[in-house]
Amino acid sequence: xxxxxxxxxxxxxxxxxxxxxxxxxxxxxxxxxxxxxxxxxxxxxxxxxxxxxxxxxxxxxxxxxxxxxxxxxxxxxxxxxxxxxxxxxxxxxxxxxxxxxxxxxxxxxxxxxxxxxxxxxxxxxxxxxxxxxxxxxxxxxxxxxxxxxxxxxxxxxxxxxxx
Amino acid sequence: xxxxxxxxxxxxxxxxxxxxxxxxxxxxxxxxxxxxxxxxxxxxxxxxxxxxxxxxxxxxxxxxxxxxxxxxxxxxxxxxxxxxxxxxxxxxxxxxxxxxxxxxxxxxxxxxxxxxxxxxxxxxxxxxxxxxxxxxxxxxxxxxxxxxxxxxxxxxxxxxxxx
Numbered sequence: 001x002x003x004x005x006x007x008x009x010x011x012x013x014x015x016x017x018x019x020x021x022x023x024x025x026x027x028x029x030x031x032x033x034x035x036x037x038x039x040x041x042x043x044x045x046x047x048x049x050x051x052x053x054x055x056x057x058x059x060x061x062x063x064x065x066x067x068x069x070x071x072x073x074x075x076x077x078x079x080x081x082x083x084x085x086x087x088x089x090x091x092x093x094x095x096x097x098x099x100x101x102x103x104x105x106x107x108x109x110x111x112x113x114x115x116x117x118x119x120x121x122x123x124x125x126x127x128x129x130x131x132x133x134x135x136x137x138x139x140x141x142x143x144x145x146x147x148x149x150x151x152x153x154x155x156x157x158x159x160x161x162x163x
Numbered sequence: 164x165x166x167x168x169x170x171x172x173x174x175x176x177x178x179x180x181x182x183x184x185x186x187x188x189x190x191x192x193x194x195x196x197x198x199x200x201x202x203x204x205x206x207x208x209x210x211x212x213x214x215x216x217x218x219x220x221x222x223x224x225x226x227x228x229x230x231x232x233x234x235x236x237x238x239x240x241x242x243x244x245x246x247x248x249x250x251x252x253x254x255x256x257x258x259x260x261x262x263x264x265x266x267x268x269x270x271x272x273x274x275x276x277x278x279x280x281x282x283x284x285x286x287x288x289x290x291x292x293x294x295x296x297x298x299x300x301x302x303x304x305x306x307x308x309x310x311x312x313x314x315x316x317x318x319x320x321x322x323x324x325x326x
Contacts, residue, residue, distance in 0.1 A: 006280050011288050014300030018287075021303030022185055023231055028310050068186060117169050122313070124181075125174050127306050136299065137177030140184030143290050147191050150285070 029119055037112040042077050044116070047086065047109040050101040057090070057100045081105070192282055200275040205240050207279070210249065210272040213264040220253070220263045244268070 007015060030041045039047075049066045050056055058066075064074045078099060081087045086105035089097040101109075125133055170178060193204045202210075212229045213219055221229075227237045241262060244250045249268035252260040264272075288296055 006277070007283060007288065010293070010297060011284070014296045014303075015283055015287060017300040017303040017307075021306050024307050024310050027231055028314060068190060114169070120170060120178055121174070123306055123310050124178060125170065127309050128302055130173070132298070132302055133177045134173060135295070136302070137173075137180040139291055139295055139299070140177075140180040143184045143286055144180075144187050146290050147187050147286050151191060 025123060028123065029116065032119055033112055033116060036115060037108070039108065039112055043081060043086065044109070044112070046077065046081060047101065047105055048113075050087065050099065051106060051109050056106070057098045059094075059096050060099055061096070063099060188286060191286065192279065195282055196275055196279060199278060200271070202271065202275055206244060206249065207272070207275070209240065209244060210264065210268055211276075213250065213262065214269060214272050219269070220261045222257070222259050223262055224259070226262060 026041075033039045033041065033044055045067050046063060049063055050058060060074055060078060061071075063069075063078070064071060067074070069077075078087060078089070082089060085102055086108060088100050088102055090100050092098050128136060189204075196202045196204065196207055208230050209226060212226055213221060223237055223241060224234075226232075226241075227234060230237070232240075241250060241252070245252060248265055249271060251263050251265055253263050255261050291299060
């Protein structure tokens with residue numbers, strides 16, 4: 001440490017390479033889902049969360065926590081997905097309805113998930129190789145833990161209180 | 164290779180750790196800029212690009228290329244930034260005006276850049292350490308290059324034709 005806030009040349013280079021990589025990979029995966037399956041990244045995120053939940057149902061606030069989206073974005077997007085038949089809202093004991101994945105939503109996520117996984121394999125897993133991939137996973141966990149320690153309230157809920 | 168499309172447990176774990184890390188880091192940096200400087204991530208991206216360009220001026224399509232935003236998002240966001248005095252549009256030879264960073268825009272980016280760099284240092288550079296940081300930069304370049312080779316047309320413009 002003991003350096004000023006500015007990044008030196010190597011640090012700047014690594015940081016920018018990382019940002020460009022994330023943007024390139026994300027854009028590629030999104031365009032692929034959109035082009036081949038007519039599915040947006042937002043649809044995909046919601047459907048993955050619902051399909052992996054124990055009962056295929058979650059509350060909107062739980063989906064908000066899982067995706068880190070603002071309340072209004074969650075609510076608008078769920079309404080659009082409901083109109084397209086991918087999810088439905090079901091009244092339950094609480095005053096908040098449950099969001100349930102429909103047969104159609106389940107079919108949609110099952111249709112695109114293998115192709116999506118194949119892209120992640122091709123451009124992330126296979127390029128990195130096992131050792132670098134595991135190292136990146138571990139480094140990622142350290143970064144999340146460090147952010148969690150320093151700015152608890154400012155962190156995604158799943159990270160809070162790890163410090 | 165020779166595996167199916169599905170990710171095995173280690174692969175899944177590394178991929179999810181990576182995604183959570185990116186989301187956590189991005190959210191943290193965004194919230195910090197917003198809270199301390201009233202600046203959105205979108206403002207920051209535009210101002211960084213303009214302030215680093217040779218003349219402090221770019222065309223909207225160049226900013227679109229640099230940020231990978233849709234045309235309409237660029238256009239709306241530039242209008243909002245113009246109203247706030249951070250940029251101005253200047254007619255020039257071409258039929259497309261140039262986007263110019265104002266004194267106020269320059270002051271805004273200068274005010275927040277050191278604090279932003281300090282966060283990047285704290286949660287990226289210092290957590291990784293030099294060796295892992297350089298390795299991640301190199302791995303990132305490989306991923307970008309591989310995507311560029313396989314899906315030229317589908318790639319961010321700065322990545323196209325690298326293959």
